[in-house]
Amino acid sequence: MSQVNLEQIKKLLKEFISQHHESIEIILLGGIALHYYGMKNRSTMDVDAEVKGDVQALIEFFKDKRIPADIGEDVSRWSLISMPLGYRERALEFYRDSLLVIKVLHPLDFVIAKLRRFTEEDIEDALFVVKKYGILPDEIEQAKLQVLKQSPKDSLLFIFDKNTRFFIQKIQKI
Incomplete structure (x- = not known):
């Protein structure tokens, strides 16, 4: 391989x-x-x-x-x-x-896909795409809110929300 x-x-x-x-x-x-x-x-x-x-x-x-x-x-x-x-x-x-x-x-959808899994590699990949395409924290926040609204209710949503907030804070420091 x-x-x-x-x-x-x-x-x-x-x-x-x-x-x-x-x-x-x-x-x-x-x-x-x-x-x-x-x-x-x-x-x-x-x-x-x-x-x-x-x-x-x-x-x-x-x-x-x-x-x-x-x-x-x-x-x-x-x-x-x-x-x-x-x-x-x-x-x-x-x-x-x-x-x-x-x-x-x-x-933006790629970033959300990466935040769903949230490994170190996923975070690095998402950061690259955010920087390259100038994706704004508010755009990620809006996509996150849509995803939370449409997803089946589960404790994973809390983790996704927390991870996404962490990621947004990280890109705001860039």
Whole structure:
């Protein structure tokens, strides 16, 4: 298993389409999305993505290529903490042909996705995107409030709220 980058994933997705002749739309997350945002030195060995299309065939394709893949139809369900409403519509398209559409999360939605998990690496990734795209603390606060409102009530929401407040305080010091 070796590191992968955005261009390699794009090439592999084109190969998948040429073999399967079915359309897919994919929203990339994680380390691969960071390559799009400009963090070229971020290493990743896997693909995290939401897919509209044959999810199982794509998982098998990446497995055959020895690339770990965390792929599903709805990334909002990867956590009890929902993604902000409209994240699919806001996703940034960077490649399209007749059968393949490749997108990445909008930078603010990416930050929220990282804050849902909140590891040290997630915090570093989110800080990079906040700085690069000039995301304001108030924008993060508004997205957080929306997420808290739409997510199922659970004690994890308290932790997400606390972590997000900590993150906002951190970026206000930058």
